[in-house]
Amino acid sequence: MEAIPGKNLRGQDAPLTLGDLRPGARARVTAVHGRSEVAQRIAELGVTPGVVIEVERIAPLGNPIQIRVRGYNLALRLNEARQIGVALV
Amino acid sequence: MSHPVRIALAGNPNSGKTSVFNAVTGAHQRVGNYPGVTVERKVGWRRHGDIELELVDLPGAYSLSAYSGEESIARDDLVDNPPDVVVCVVDASNLERNLYLAVQLLEVGLPVVIALNMVDVARSRGIDVDADALAARMSLPVVPTIGHRGRGVRELIDAAVTAANQHGANDAPPIPYGRGLDDGVEKLMTVLTDHNGDIAPPRRRWVALKLLERDPVVTERYARGQIAAQAERIIRTIEAIQSETPALAFAAARYNFISRVCSRVTQITNVRRRTKTERIDALVTHRVLGLPIFLALMFGVFQLTFALGDPMMNWIDAAFAWLGNGISSWWPHDPSSPLRSLLVDGIIGGAGSVLIFLPDILLLFLAISLLEGSGYMARAAFIMDRLMQRIGLHGKSFIPMLIGFGCSVPAIMATRTLDNRRDRLATMLVIPLISCSARLPIYLLIIPAFFPHAWQAPMLWFIYIIGIALAIVSARLLSVTVLRTTTSTFLMELPPYKMPTLRHALIEMWGRGSVFLRKVGTLILGATIVMWALTSFPRPDDGRGALRAAGAVRPASSARQIEYSAAGRVGRAMEPVIRPMGFDWKIGTALIGAIAAKEVFVAQLGVIYSIDGADDSSEGLRAHLRHDYGPLVAFCIMLFALISSPCMSTVAVMRRESNSWRWAMFQYGGLTFIAYLITMIVFQVGTRLIPLIAGV
Numbered sequence: 001m002e003a004i005p006g007k008n009l010r011g012q013d014a015p016l017t018l019g020d021l022r023p024g025a026r027a028r029v030t031a032v033h034g035r036s037e038v039a040q041r042i043a044e045l046g047v048t049p050g051v052v053i054e055v056e057r058i059a060p061l062g063n064p065i066q067i068r069v070r071g072y073n074l075a076l077r078l079n080e081a082r083q084i085g086v087a088l089v
Numbered sequence: 090m091s092h093p094v095r096i097a098l099a100g101n102p103n104s105g106k107t108s109v110f111n112a113v114t115g116a117h118q119r120v121g122n123y124p125g126v127t128v129e130r131k132v133g134w135r136r137h138g139d140i141e142l143e144l145v146d147l148p149g150a151y152s153l154s155a156y157s158g159e160e161s162i163a164r165d166d167l168v169d170n171p172p173d174v175v176v177c178v179v180d181a182s183n184l185e186r187n188l189y190l191a192v193q194l195l196e197v198g199l200p201v202v203i204a205l206n207m208v209d210v211a212r213s214r215g216i217d218v219d220a221d222a223l224a225a226r227m228s229l230p231v232v233p234t235i236g237h238r239g240r241g242v243r244e245l246i247d248a249a250v251t252a253a254n255q256h257g258a259n260d261a262p263p264i265p266y267g268r269g270l271d272d273g274v275e276k277l278m279t280v281l282t283d284h285n286g287d288i289a290p291p292r293r294r295w296v297a298l299k300l301l302e303r304d305p306v307v308t309e310r311y312a313r314g315q316i317a318a319q320a321e322r323i324i325r326t327i328e329a330i331q332s333e334t335p336a337l338a339f340a341a342a343r344y345n346f347i348s349r350v351c352s353r354v355t356q357i358t359n360v361r362r363r364t365k366t367e368r369i370d371a372l373v374t375h376r377v378l379g380l381p382i383f384l385a386l387m388f389g390v391f392q393l394t395f396a397l398g399d400p401m402m403n404w405i406d407a408a409f410a411w412l413g414n415g416i417s418s419w420w421p422h423d424p425s426s427p428l429r430s431l432l433v434d435g436i437i438g439g440a441g442s443v444l445i446f447l448p449d450i451l452l453l454f455l456a457i458s459l460l461e462g463s464g465y466m467a468r469a470a471f472i473m474d475r476l477m478q479r480i481g482l483h484g485k486s487f488i489p490m491l492i493g494f495g496c497s498v499p500a501i502m503a504t505r506t507l508d509n510r511r512d513r514l515a516t517m518l519v520i521p522l523i524s525c526s527a528r529l530p531i532y533l534l535i536i537p538a539f540f541p542h543a544w545q546a547p548m549l550w551f552i553y554i555i556g557i558a559l560a561i562v563s564a565r566l567l568s569v570t571v572l573r574t575t576t577s578t579f580l581m582e583l584p585p586y587k588m589p590t591l592r593h594a595l596i597e598m599w600g601r602g603s604v605f606l607r608k609v610g611t612l613i614l615g616a617t618i619v620m621w622a623l624t625s626f627p628r629p630d631d632g633r634g635a636l637r638a639a640g641a642v643r644p645a646s647s648a649r650q651i652e653y654s655a656a657g658r659v660g661r662a663m664e665p666v667i668r669p670m671g672f673d674w675k676i677g678t679a680l681i682g683a684i685a686a687k688e689v690f691v692a693q694l695g696v697i698y699s700i701d702g703a704d705d706s707s708e709g710l711r712a713h714l715r716h717d718y719g720p721l722v723a724f725c726i727m728l729f730a731l732i733s734s735p736c737m738s739t740v741a742v743m744r745r746e747s748n749s750w751r752w753a754m755f756q757y758g759g760l761t762f763i764a765y766l767i768t769m770i771v772f773q774v775g776t777r778l779i780p781l782i783a784g785v
Contacts, residue, residue, distance in 0.1 A: 059379075
């Protein structure tokens with residue numbers, strides 16, 4: 001199993017985010033949430049709806065994570081990863 | 090007549106932009122700063138036929154968006170003082186992300202030429218980019234280049250000059266953003282044309298886009314009245330349709346366009362097998378092995394620095410001693426000559442005790458540069474981020490702190506890689522707590538004087554660890570008091586590993602090392618001379634001056650001289666203040682000298698105890714110290730030296746890099762206060778506790 005979906009406050013399965021994925025998972029980005037500068041930076045680095053990303057690894061201390069996107073390796077914290085909606089491919 | 094053609098060089102970090110810049114300009118370059126900030130502005134020149142070229146190397150960037158941070162000044166300069174043409178250096182093995190910047194440059198309305206760089210690297214990875222097809226699809230010139238070998242440079246310049254001359258005639262058409270977005274941009278452009286005559290026509294599209302993206306700089310400048318109202322309306326419409334902000338929508342639209350282009354011009358000729366980078370990373374960032382490997386590497390760096398540096402230290406030590414003796418011999422009959430004292434005790438003694446550490450510092454910086462060049466440092470930041478965050482810093486704080494073991498000044502400058510101001514400030518503030526090499530003379534003088542052989546190395550370690558521990562505690566304290574808000578994040582590319590070039594590493598090493606040398610040359614020299622004057626004058630007048638001059642009576646002892654001098658009097662005056670720490674006026678006097686630079690402390694003590702040419706191997710001075718003080722006071726001296734106010738150079742660079750006197754003074758005052766408090770507590774508790782323990 002590659003992902004553990006969480007549950008939201010209403011007890012339903014919360015949508016899958018990049019922060020839920022384990023190393024080795026391949027997924028397509030569905031949305032980048034947030035209105036902050038960080039969300040824009042993430043999008044401008046290539047993490048946009050429709051792109052396929054692959055989770056490479058988690059850092060030894062548990063944070064950040066490393067993903068492969070548009071042919072390069074990007075590291076980001078779990079906090080931001082949870083703002084990126086994904087769908088497994 | 091031909092006026093110079095102004096070319097701006099843009100590109101992602103790690104795209105090889107610097108190599109291209111160097112290949113074009115050679116040695117004809119100069120580095121400065123954008124006014125008021127610490128962002129570098131590199132300019133270069135080249136002659137091309139009968140045309141003069143002026144190149145500006147823009148800071149490496151992934152986009153033209155004005156994020157909080159100083160880099161936006163470079164972007165604003167690009168837009169307000171446009172060059173004749175922009176050369177966008179693009180990493181062929183990383184095409185999609187690199188083209189994003191090119192697309193944004195086109196939006197500004199500038200002529201763009203793409204340097205398709207690192208085609209050799211791309212080919213070795215099985216990535217083949219058709220330059221002509223790319224040029225056709227993007228409607229702009231594309232020139233393949235290999236920057237670090239200087240290939241394609243002439244063709245690139247030709248293309249750039251041609252594009253500059255043809256500007257307006259052959260510009261690339263705007264890229265399509267898709268439903269809703271194109272309409273919104275067109276509508277806002279019309280409003281801009283009607284309501285603001287200041288915006289030049291080529292710039293209107295750019296302004297419209299930025300207003301919709303809520304770019305802070307453009308909004309501040311142009312969003313008024315009708316323009317602001319319309320922009321707001323269009324933003325709401327886009328948000329309703331796209332269910333995301335225009336900023337994100339445009340970013341996505343740009344990448345959609347880029348993605349379509351790349352899929353048609355790129356050929357991947359091999360199925361991706363595990364590259365060397367991946368194999369190294371599997372080990373180096375391994376869940377379990379990653380941390381031990383990292384610690385081993387760091388330990389190795391320091392071991393190497395000291396192992397190779399120590400023999401060199403001894404050579405320099407010997408050389409300075411020889412020099413001091415040589416110069417002393419110029420005054421065979423008048424050992425108390427002021428000039429001789431200035432030259433031997435002051436300049437050679439003071440400067441010498443600093444330059445001794447040059448090999449250690451340079452070796453440390455060289456090791457760091459090599460690790461940076463290989464790409465490992467990005468992994469170090471990746472590994473350390475969680476820990477750094479816990480103490481109120483950032484993964485990228487790690488390298489500056491490492492440099493801090495050599496000298497605080499280049500360390501504080503190295504914090505420029507931190508894009509979040511709050512993280513950067515916090516890092517800069519605690520760097521002086523990391524024991525820089527300036528304090529080593531103090532430790533190396535005191536430890537062998539007061540502690541048995543077996544305790545000496547552990548004692549040195551202990552001092553260093555106290556420094557690191559204090560840095561951690563202070564960072565944490567700052568993050569819950571003065572520097573609370575943190576909206577920072579860790580967003581960093583992990584570039585492929587590459588073999589670091591020794592030449593490049595040496596250049597960087599020298600860049601950082603020369604900052605240290607400049608400090609020595611100016612500050613320490615100046616401080617030493619001033620302190621020499623303060624401790625040499627006034628001279629005691631006990632009526633025997635004339636007899637002394639005639640050589641009939643021995644010169645007044647240096648100790649009495651010191652006591653009488655200006656510095657000595659200040660030392661005596663401040664004695665009550667420093668008594669709670671166990672210090673007396675002699676230490677106080679030496680500390681005054683240390684205000685300018687820590688290195689002066691040892692030389693001062695030496696002068697006070699009338700040992701000429703004091704350095705850290707002087708047994709005579711140690712004997713004197715042992716006579717006057719006990720191990721507890723000695724430890725307190727080291728503690729105070731460790732924590733207390735950084736040298737003047739550090740204060741100066743702190744002010745420059747933080748752009749305010751407030752933070753520099755806060756650092757200075759804060760560290761002095763903490764040093765006083767902790768040293769006082771240790772001394773007071775120690776004097777009470779130790780007899781108790783010893784009595785048992």
